[in-house]
Amino acid sequence: xxxxxxxxxxxxxxxxxxxxxxxxxxxxxxxxxxxxxxxxxxxxxxxxxxxxxxxxxxxxxxxxxxxxxxxxxxxxxxxxxxxxxxxxxxxxxxxxxxxxxxxxxxxxxxxxxxxxxxxxxxxxxxxxxxxxxxxxxxxxxxxxxxxxxxxxxxxxxxxxxxxxxxxxxxxxxxxxxxxxxxxxxxxxxxxxxxxxxxxxxxxxxxxxxxxxxxxxxxxxxxxxxxxxxxxxxxxxxxxxxxxxxxxxxxxxxxxxxxxxxxxxxxxxxxxxxxxxxxxxxxxxxxxxxxxxxxxxxxxx
Amino acid sequence: xxxxxxxxxxxxxxxxxxxxxxxxxxxxxxxxxxxxxxxxxxxxxxxxxxxxxxxxxxxxxxxxxxxxxxxxxxxxxxxxxxxxxxxxxxxxxxxxxxxxxxxxxxxxxxxxxxxxxxxxxxxxxxxxxxxxxxxxxxxxxxxxxxxxxxxxxxxxxxxxxxxxxxxxxxxxxxxxxxxxxxxxxxxxxxxxxxxxxxxxxxxxxxxxxxxxxxxxxxxxxxxxxxxxxxxxxxxxxxxxxxxxxxxxxxxxxxxxxxxxxxxxxxxxxxxxxxxxxxxxxxxxxxxxxxxxxxxxxxxxxxxxxxxxxxxxxxxxxxxxxxxxxxxxxxxxxxxxxxxxxxxxxxxxxxxxxxxxxxxxxxxxxxxxxxxxxxxxxxxxxxxxxxxxxxxxxxxxxxxxxxxxxxxxxxxxxxx
Numbered sequence: 001x002x003x004x005x006x007x008x009x010x011x012x013x014x015x016x017x018x019x020x021x022x023x024x025x026x027x028x029x030x031x032x033x034x035x036x037x038x039x040x041x042x043x044x045x046x047x048x049x050x051x052x053x054x055x056x057x058x059x060x061x062x063x064x065x066x067x068x069x070x071x072x073x074x075x076x077x078x079x080x081x082x083x084x085x086x087x088x089x090x091x092x093x094x095x096x097x098x099x100x101x102x103x104x105x106x107x108x109x110x111x112x113x114x115x116x117x118x119x120x121x122x123x124x125x126x127x128x129x130x131x132x133x134x135x136x137x138x139x140x141x142x143x144x145x146x147x148x149x150x151x152x153x154x155x156x157x158x159x160x161x162x163x164x165x166x167x168x169x170x171x172x173x174x175x176x177x178x179x180x181x182x183x184x185x186x187x188x189x190x191x192x193x194x195x196x197x198x199x200x201x202x203x204x205x206x207x208x209x210x211x212x213x214x215x216x217x218x219x220x221x222x223x224x225x226x227x228x229x230x231x232x233x234x235x236x237x238x239x240x241x242x243x244x245x246x247x248x249x250x251x252x253x254x255x256x257x258x259x260x261x262x263x264x265x266x267x268x269x270x271x272x273x274x275x276x277x278x279x280x281x282x283x284x285x286x287x288x289x290x291x292x293x294x295x296x297x298x299x300x
Numbered sequence: 301x302x303x304x305x306x307x308x309x310x311x312x313x314x315x316x317x318x319x320x321x322x323x324x325x326x327x328x329x330x331x332x333x334x335x336x337x338x339x340x341x342x343x344x345x346x347x348x349x350x351x352x353x354x355x356x357x358x359x360x361x362x363x364x365x366x367x368x369x370x371x372x373x374x375x376x377x378x379x380x381x382x383x384x385x386x387x388x389x390x391x392x393x394x395x396x397x398x399x400x401x402x403x404x405x406x407x408x409x410x411x412x413x414x415x416x417x418x419x420x421x422x423x424x425x426x427x428x429x430x431x432x433x434x435x436x437x438x439x440x441x442x443x444x445x446x447x448x449x450x451x452x453x454x455x456x457x458x459x460x461x462x463x464x465x466x467x468x469x470x471x472x473x474x475x476x477x478x479x480x481x482x483x484x485x486x487x488x489x490x491x492x493x494x495x496x497x498x499x500x501x502x503x504x505x506x507x508x509x510x511x512x513x514x515x516x517x518x519x520x521x522x523x524x525x526x527x528x529x530x531x532x533x534x535x536x537x538x539x540x541x542x543x544x545x546x547x548x549x550x551x552x553x554x555x556x557x558x559x560x561x562x563x564x565x566x567x568x569x570x571x572x573x574x575x576x577x578x579x580x581x582x583x584x585x586x587x588x589x590x591x592x593x594x595x596x597x598x599x600x601x602x603x604x605x606x607x608x609x610x611x612x613x614x615x616x617x618x619x620x621x622x623x624x625x626x627x628x629x630x631x632x633x634x635x636x637x638x639x640x641x642x643x644x645x646x647x648x649x650x651x652x653x654x655x656x657x658x659x660x661x662x663x664x665x666x667x668x669x670x671x672x673x674x675x676x677x678x679x680x681x682x683x684x685x686x687x688x689x690x691x692x693x694x695x696x697x698x699x700x701x702x703x704x705x706x707x708x709x710x711x712x713x714x715x
Contacts, residue, residue: 050381053403067713070713072715154485242487246715255713255714257374257378258370259676259710
């Protein structure tokens with residue numbers, strides 16, 4: 001990247017000026033992203049409840065012990081994993097189907113793509129309220145389809161199902177969009193050649209399209225898993241964590257904002273950050289995926 | 301170039317400073333007192349009356365908080381924690397006093413202001429405004445739950461929970477509406493229910509000073525009662541989903557013979573089902589063995605520690621809760637007064653035919669535990685008691701004991 005030694009005086013001062021010009025932006029970036037992370041790590045090492053300013057103290061890793069031995073935390077963790085895995089799997093399958101349809105549509109291509117993207121364009125909280133009212137007995141059109149007296153959002157499994165449904169409805173278009181970009185990577189010639197060799201449509205999809213799309217699929221999955229793991233708004237609106245439907249983000253919010261416990265809440269935030277980092281790392285290592293914009297696809 | 305950057309930085313600083321100064325700056329002239337209160341339909345009328353009486357000493361600006369109590373508390377504490385000076389008078393639920401006082405977010409009431417706030421105020425509501433022997437708020441309205449029943453189905457209202465269950469069983473055998481509604485959903489309502497049962501059985505959830513868990517045998521009795529009720533003919537299948545409004549609607553729709561609820565159900569019945577009103581009666585909160593102790597609710601006015609106009613705020617709060625203001629709130633918005641004399645005021649007999657029952661219940665009403673961590677205690681209690689039919693008395697009791705102990709020290713994790 002950088003040519004050495006032969007840099008002339010002019011170039012060098014130009015580069016220096018470049019750094020100076022970047023510096024304010026870099027410092028601002030550090031201040032707004034780095035400092036909050038460091039600050040929440042610092043908070044997580046303290047006993048710090050806003051209601052007891054007098055009891056504030058450094059307590060090392062005690063908060064981590066408290067959170068990691070709490071059944072509420074692990075229930076929320078399990079719920080988050082379940083929602084992540086199930087919703088991303090459904091989104092992948094549906095998204096792929098929609099991507100193929102969008103890619104192959106000849107008539108009204110623009111219209112089809114726009115229509116598919118509508119759910120993604122709606123603000124999540126607004127959509128979540130739509131779902132909430134739809135499933136509320138007495139007022140909702142979906143609740144009306146259920147037997148009398150059922151209130152699905154107040155029971156564990158029906159509520160989880162509705163949360164997953166809302167997530168899938170909302171983010172499948174995003175998945176489809178990313179996958180469609182991957183479909184564009186598959187050369188038409190390869191498919192035609194395979195077709196000449198007698199490969200069926202399914203074989204062409206499985207043996208040619210999928211492997212060539214792999215980078216796109218992996219980055220789509222990575223994006224969605226990291227997003228899904230941090231799920232907050234849908235749950236906040238639909239159940240606010242009642243009947244054991246809290247995700248890790250919701251429970252962190254309840255402890256931080258509702259409970260005013262900066263120590264415990266920050267500990268949870270740090271743990272969520274670590275979990276997300278581990279997932280991303282495992283993905284990149286395990287699936288040999290290039291991080292978006294790097295590796296083999298980097299020169300695009 | 302460097303000068304330009306400096307200029308930009310200066311401009312940014314000036315802008316930020318301007319924004320900060322923009323919040324609540326009104327030096328000179330009439331101070332604006334920002335009132336933050338739960339939604340109340342005719343509160344604006346009370347505010348207008350006080351503004352007129354103030355004759356320029358202050359002007360109250362009414363700001364309405366969200367409807368849910370948790371959302372209200374969240375907005376208030378978030379802003380108070382940040383030292384926001386834009387809040388002056390705060391409408392506080394009776395359970396928040398200890399929390400806000402301990403954190404130093406609301407001012408103590410002293411001297412003439414305190415004397416005026418205390419004068420004529422009922423003892424129960426007044427106690428909810430104190431923390432560690434000091435007055436931190438002025439009681440505004442009070443509230444108690446009563447047993448509301450249909451006299452066409454229950455000619456003699458039972459006085460105990462066992463009596464209610466027996467009455468429901470009898471009605472069920474006759475093929476009549478037999479459900480009894482009580483707030484059994486996983487929220488503050490189930491804690492209110494449990495607290496009243498524990499106190500009716502002669503116990504308390506927390507020790508008097510709010511520092512230790514008490515519970516014990518009375519709590520065991522309360523848990524047994526809740527479990528029995530949830531498994532009896534009285535229990536609606538949707539009990540674990542019932543809040544105040546669901547309970548009210550179930551009785552209005554005719555599926556239920558009675559409900560345990562706040563007095564707002566009477567006005568609602570009069571409006572929605574006037575035909576049922578002649579048979580819609582009230583009785584004291586049911587007990588376990590002896591008399592029951594009804595849940596105590598209501599709201600108080602506190603003054604923010606970050607208020608820039610504390611004196612005007614105290615004066616405004618006092619006007620907002622003076623007898624005439626309480627009378628307006630009672631007759632127009634159905635909020636029972638906290639000042640005893642207001643019960644005899646004009647228009648009360650018509651709006652509150654049950655006013656004597658409310659006054660009697662207020663004398664023995666069960667306040668909720670006083671602790672700065674009430675929010676935590678309430679949350680873990682609601683989770684441990686839900687759903688009520690799954691209560692396993694000895695086991696639930698030990699869960700409650702350990703989780704409330706953690707909550708008191710703000711040690712455990714909130715669900």
